[in-house]
Amino acid sequence: MAFCCRPSVIVLDEPTTGLDVTTQRHVLDTVRTLCRSYGVAAVYVSHDLAVVGGLATEVAVMYAGRVIELGTTARVFGFPVHPYSRGLLAAVPSPERAEALVGIEGQPPDRAAARRDAPLRHAARS
DSSP states (O other), X not given: OTTTTOOSEEEEESTTTTOOHHHHHHHHHHHHHHHHHHTOEEEEEOSOHHHHHHHOSEEEEEETTEEEEEXXXXXXXXXXXXXXXXXXXXXXXXXXXXXXXXXXXXXXXXXXXXXXXXXXXXXXXX
16 A cells, blocks of 8 residues: 555554564565565664664664664664664674663653654744
């Protein structure tokens, strides 16, 4: 359905959540093939870093509704700069690693303040 109107971009929000690995692969391969065939860019929104790492060429890491790190998948996954990116990647399960998860120092941002300062909210008042 997403390709019926010939879009230039499609946004897939957690497209494989709840799917078994075989079905997940089939869905992602199908979307990738359709995107190539129709010249459509795909933006994937996902918490599944294994999927992101194998699918995307560029990655944006978001925290509290803001992009905190942006770069090629190789750079962000290989050399994360932001503490949240490092913590997120360190939390990915791995058979080679069995250490305890470590939290990120500091306090989470004030979400109410972030909503008050949202650019779209200010634009709507103008």
